[in-house]
Amino acid sequence: MQRRAACMAAPRCNFASTNRRRLQMTIEMIPLKNLRPTSGNPRKRFDEDAIAGLAQSIKTDGLLQNLVAARPLGRKRNYPIISGERRYRALSLLVEQGDLPKDVTVPVEVREDLSDDEILRIAAIENIQREDLTPLEEAQAIATLVGNGDGMDEIAAQTGLSASTIKRRLVLLSLSDTVKAAHSEGQINLAQAEALSLGSHEEQDGILEDIVDGWCPTPSEIRDYLIDDAPSVAMAIFPQEEYIGSLTTDLFGEDETTYFDDADQFFDLQKAAAEQLVAEFEREHDWVELVEGGFSSLQYREVDENESGGVVVQLCPSGKVEIHEGLVREDIDPSVFEAIKPKRKSTYARTVCEYFAMHKSAAVQVELLGNRRKAKEIGVAEMLRYPSVHDCFLYIADSDEGDAYMEALRGEAAALLELLGEEAYGDAFRTLLYRAHSVEHAYELVQRLDEEGLDRLFAFRSVIQFGQDKCGELDTSERSFFNRVATDIGVDMRKHWMPREWFLSRRTMGQLQAILSESGLSRLFGNGKGYKKSELVPMVARYFAKVRDMSSVKPDQQQARDWLPEAMNFPAIDPDAATPNVEADVGTNVELAEAA
Structure with a gap:
């Protein structure tokens, strides 16, 4: 086995020697056993199957890309890996399997004079640029850059991520360890994880338990649960007698299932109580801060041994208050601070916005019942903005049998464009079909039409989306919508086919x-x-x-x-359909008559 492995390793050594001659003072042949992964690598999870596949590729084709490491520290001369931990793991697997000797050397680009922070920074950037990190790993890598003092623009330039993506990744750092693990294991998706970041760690873990037990909430449902639901009595840190509104209690009357009906009064009392907590903590700590909304670990770190720290009193969007002690403030770029700053609680909660929208919609509907012209404009505008065309259009247009059909459509489309005061850009039919870029624009267009023009456009839009359903089979039903319409208007296929x-x-x-x-x-x-x-x-x-x-x-x-083929009739006649046995029916009727 050793001999076989040595033979396999030979081409890789030659490859590395070539690189070493070409990149003097940069590429070195380092024993694999002297390389060590760094704890700061943002990649925390490695797919074993993917590592095995990479190992097989290296075994077959050799190591096509060198690793990157920092200068060794200590007597053991272990090189911290900056980039290439997947390759390192694949090579180690080959050694473990006996496909490479234990003393195998690999080409490594050694970076000189790098501090620990610089090593983490380079590892973070290179890992993000590889585009195969999980969102949580990306978040940790971005956090490294934030800790280095980089701003949003610098992070975006170095990583290739948009500002919105960076912000969305950073909110994941607000997740509890349990929720982070659940996301990494696929128990919750990214959108659910982002929504959970609005809650305290206790609230996050509680919702996660419900998800594990079978609840499948949408991100909106999670946000509603954390923000819009009525606050419970169990959340209150103020004396309940200070609240003068009504309560809603279930049959058991326990605190956790009793709610404050006046949420505004609850939040006023809760914030006042949180401010009182701040005053109490200020007597014993270096600093105290009241944070309304999400709590970001980017802004703080835990105190080291023999180091004093401060306290964050967090008033969560749900109204729950959490205390974070033993913290030291971190200096981060103002642009990052602005990006992760919690949004101010909306004046109107989602449920209240929904209440407004429902009543306004009902009022508009009542008024539209008495304004048929405007109601018709709405219908035509929506048809114009969201075009629906029967499959026969593309089918016939792509054949050599559609000249008359296309001429009819284009002629009517050209006439309608003229009524709208619009020009055709190439094909008149396609111009009309996609002219409106929004429903508001479509509404503006149809308002230009008189009553006859509006009816004409409505008819055109109705016509082009109408046709036979289930085109892969014969429509033999006299009662089908399609056949009844065709019969009513007297369609003769001999005129068209x-x-x-x-x-x-x-x-x-x-x-x-x-x-x-x-x-x-x-x-x-x-x-x-x-x-x-x-x-x-x-x-x-x-x-x-x-x-x-x-x-x-x-x-x-x-x-x-x-x-004309029988299938071209309305309804179609299926030549394969069973023919009733007329003689048998007649005979049976005669027998019944005689019996009577």
């Missing part, structure tokens, strides 16, 4: 012979047996086209012009 090569080429010779007989073309082509199908189809198609264009026709030509 004739047999062309596409259809005829998909008939068997037996079916073509039946067409020749039914259409009267057997007088020209006999039973078709003297022709190859590839010869017969184009000749028959040309004849159907010829008689269609004639101004006057003979009886046999009229027979060809009138021919």
